[in-house]
Amino acid sequence: MCLAIPARITSIDVAADTAKVALGSVGKEISLALIEDAAVGDYVLIHVGYALNKISEEEAQRTLEMIAEMGLLEEEQELDPEPTSTVAGSGGQR
Amino acid sequence: MSDPGGSLEIQLTPSSDGLVCTIVSTRPVAAASAFVGRSPEETTARLPLLFSICARAQAGACAAAFEQASGRVASPIIRGRREAAIAAETIREHLWRILLDWPTLLGEPPCRDDMASALALSNRILSRLDPAGDLFGVGARTAAGHTPGQAPGLDVLLADLHDLLTHKVLGVPPEHWLSLIGDPSGFERWCRNTETVAARLLRSLLESGEASLGKTTIPALPRLSEKDLIARLSAPDWAEFVAAPTWQGQPRETSPFTRVHPLPLIEVYGAGLLVRLAAQLTEVATGLRLLSRGPVGNAGAQPTSAGGNGIGLGRVFAARGLLAHVVRVEDGRVREYRILAPTEWNFHPRGVVVRALESLPPGPEEQLRRQAELLITAIDPCVAFKLTC
Numbered sequence: 001m002c003l004a005i006p007a008r009i010t011s012i013d014v015a016a017d018t019a020k021v022a023l024g025s026v027g028k029e030i031s032l033a034l035i036e037d038a039a040v041g042d043y044v045l046i047h048v049g050y051a052l053n054k055i056s057e058e059e060a061q062r063t064l065e066m067i068a069e070m071g072l073l074e075e076e077q078e079l080d081p082e083p084t085s086t087v088a089g090s091g092g093q094r
Numbered sequence: 095m096s097d098p099g100g101s102l103e104i105q106l107t108p109s110s111d112g113l114v115c116t117i118v119s120t121r122p123v124a125a126a127s128a129f130v131g132r133s134p135e136e137t138t139a140r141l142p143l144l145f146s147i148c149a150r151a152q153a154g155a156c157a158a159a160f161e162q163a164s165g166r167v168a169s170p171i172i173r174g175r176r177e178a179a180i181a182a183e184t185i186r187e188h189l190w191r192i193l194l195d196w197p198t199l200l201g202e203p204p205c206r207d208d209m210a211s212a213l214a215l216s217n218r219i220l221s222r223l224d225p226a227g228d229l230f231g232v233g234a235r236t237a238a239g240h241t242p243g244q245a246p247g248l249d250v251l252l253a254d255l256h257d258l259l260t261h262k263v264l265g266v267p268p269e270h271w272l273s274l275i276g277d278p279s280g281f282e283r284w285c286r287n288t289e290t291v292a293a294r295l296l297r298s299l300l301e302s303g304e305a306s307l308g309k310t311t312i313p314a315l316p317r318l319s320e321k322d323l324i325a326r327l328s329a330p331d332w333a334e335f336v337a338a339p340t341w342q343g344q345p346r347e348t349s350p351f352t353r354v355h356p357l358p359l360i361e362v363y364g365a366g367l368l369v370r371l372a373a374q375l376t377e378v379a380t381g382l383r384l385l386s387r388g389p390v391g392n393a394g395a396q397p398t399s400a401g402g403n404g405i406g407l408g409r410v411f412a413a414r415g416l417l418a419h420v421v422r423v424e425d426g427r428v429r430e431y432r433i434l435a436p437t438e439w440n441f442h443p444r445g446v447v448v449r450a451l452e453s454l455p456p457g458p459e460e461q462l463r464r465q466a467e468l469l470i471t472a473i474d475p476c477v478a479f480k481l482t483c
Contacts, residue, residue: 002147002476003099033206072098
């Protein structure tokens, strides 16, 4: 189904309107172009390279727990929401 | 880690008989089984957090299924407001395609600022429709239920949405655009004279002779009876069914195209790419119309019939097609939870996307890839896809 993954913002590049996020031990760069007022430490829902919206830490943890219960998270987390060979732009969000 | 939401690998291979298309899906179609053992209240609270891309559609199907299982029927106001929230979400999902993906199909950068405005507006509209966050609870009796009128402040937000659609998407007021669906000559004038990304993409298809690309004979999914759908989703092979569903032995399509089915345009342009994209634009405009009627005006939304035997079916039309949930509850606990999503119908190994891609004309790889991207985007999976030509 259509899951969006919660992740915590670890740094922000204001000029590029991007952020680095952490999910488990792995980092990933995402776009902040679609949301406002994101800050380091915020949890955001990630979907194919974009932060969709901010959520509370509690909500993020509950969601991650559910994803883990379903066996959809692996031990070595690597957030890879934007497949490298996916059609540029399209195929992205989904 | 691969994306927990899964992805689709779509491969197009030339053969002596033409193109052969294969689709491999890693979507977690049986993930809802994780709710087995939980209470209905816990499930309705958690499910939208998990399936957050179409959270309202998922929550709507979930609530309807539990309500039927327990013999409850939501009030007309609650049903209307749920339908309005799902319409707002559907508009947002289609705008994601139109404002972020369609520009790239024209070789242009995504309209991120416009999509950011649309997303913020969508969030505000959804907050107005569901201020307490309990609209999709089983037996919801929120403030919405005690206020049989328009959600406070919604009019202003809908006016903003109307302006955004008019100036950034359709180039004309949404109601005017809807009249064009029944008027092929007016529709063509709109394509040729409007400068929004949407109009320019459709115009490019007219000019390149690609308007009718991807015609198939895959039939639309008919309206299935509750009894038939519950039986099919409860059968021993339910997991195979939700992964690759067929009805009466045939793959079916459920999408904005099958819902809108704009016959006057189909007669002129065929049931191909141009009309599929037009159907998404139509759902944006009809969604605003539905929102503008307010929850009382939407109270005609059909209630799920009361059951009360512990088994319930919830159905909603989400952005990408029909979404169905079936639950079985015993002793206050979920014993079965099954979800049938539109992407599994449309991206079936013998389904509409496969047949549409196999119908593409021979040509250079670059052309084939571009046309395939157009068709996949028009039929719109809800996960990332990888296309190999």
